Amino acid sequence: DAMVIQNPRYQVTQFGKPVTLSCSQTLNHNVMYWYQQKSSQAPKLLFHYYDKDFNNEADTPDNFQSRRPNTSFCFLDIRSPGLGDAAMYLCATSRDLAGETQYFGPGTRLLVL
Amino acid sequence: GENVEQHPSTLSVQEGDSAVIKCTYSDSASNYFPWYKQELGKRPQLIIDIRSNVGEKKDQRIAVTLNKTAKHFSLHITETQPEDSAVYFCAANYGQNFVFGPGTRLSVLP
Numbered sequence: 001d002a003m004v005i006q007n008p009r010y011q012v013t014q015f016g017k018p019v020t021l022s023c024s025q026t027l028n029h030n031v032m033y034w035y036q037q038k039s040s041q042a043p044k045l046l047f048h049y050y051d052k053d054f055n056n057e058a059d060t061p062d063n064f065q066s067r068r069p070n071t072s073f074c075f076l077d078i079r080s081p082g083l084g085d086a087a088m089y090l091c092a093t094s095r096d097l098a099g100e101t102q103y104f105g106p107g108t109r110l111l112v113l
Numbered sequence: 114g115e116n117v118e119q120h121p122s123t124l125s126v127q128e129g130d131s132a133v134i135k136c137t138y139s140d141s142a143s144n145y146f147p148w149y150k151q152e153l154g155k156r157p158q159l160i161i162d163i164r165s166n167v168g169e170k171k172d173q174r175i176a177v178t179l180n181k182t183a184k185h186f187s188l189h190i191t192e193t194q195p196e197d198s199a200v201y202f203c204a205a206n207y208g209q210n211f212v213f214g215p216g217t218r219l220s221v222l223p
Contacts, residue, residue: 040200040216040218041215041216042202042213042214043157043202045210048210050209055209090156090157097209097210099145099164099206100145101147101159101162102147102159102211103159104149104156104157104158106155106156107155107156109154
C-alpha cells in the first residue's frame with residue numbers, strides 16, 4: 001500500500017509557466033520534505049514542514065514555494081520554471097525531526113520545455 | 114555545517130562477491146546514519162540504518178558498521194546479486210535534517 005504518494009509522476013511544463021506538484025501521505029507523519037534530485041546526484045533538500053511550521057533551506061531559490069494545507073498534503077509550487085529546474089522532485093515524510101527515518105514518495109519527474 | 118563524503122563513486126563486483134561502501138561525516142553531533150538504495154527512475158528506499166549507540170547492525174546480506182571516533186560508517190553487502198545493482202546513498206542527520214553523500218553506483222556483474 002502506498003504510504004507517500006506523488007502526483008503526477010511526470011510533468012511537462014513550459015519555460016516560465018507556473019507548475020504545482022503534489023504529495024500526500026497516509027502515515028500521519030509530522031514532517032514533510034521536498035527534495036530536488038538531478039541526474040546522478042544526491043537528493044538536495046529544498047524545504048520541510050514540521051506540522052505547520054515551514055523551514056526553508058538557505059540556498060533554495062525564491063522561485064520555489066510550498067504549501068501544507070493539512071497533515072496529509074503538501075504542495076511544491078514553482079513560480080517560473082527555468083530549464084535548470086528540470087529534475088526529479090521527491091517528497092519524503094518522517095514521524096519527527098532529528099534522527100527519524102525518512103520515507104520517500106516515487107517522485108515527479110519535471111520536464112521544462 | 115555537516116559534510117558527508119562517500120567512496121567509491123562507482124563500484125563493480127562479480128556476482129557473489131562482497132561490496133563495501135564507505136562514508137565519513139564531519140559533525141560529531143550526528144547520531145543517525147541511514148543508507149538508501151535507489152534504482153534507476155525509482156525512489157530512494159531505506160535498506161538499513163544505524164544509531165550512534167551501536168557499532169554494527171546486520172540484516173541478512175547487508176550490514177552497517179559505525180566508528181564514532183573516526184566519524185566513519187560503512188555499508189557491507191555480501192553474496193551480491195544482480196538485483197543489488199543500484200545507486201547507494203549514505204546520510205547523516207544534521208540538526209533537523211539529513212545530509213546525503215554523493216552516492217555510489219554499484220554494478221553487480223553476472
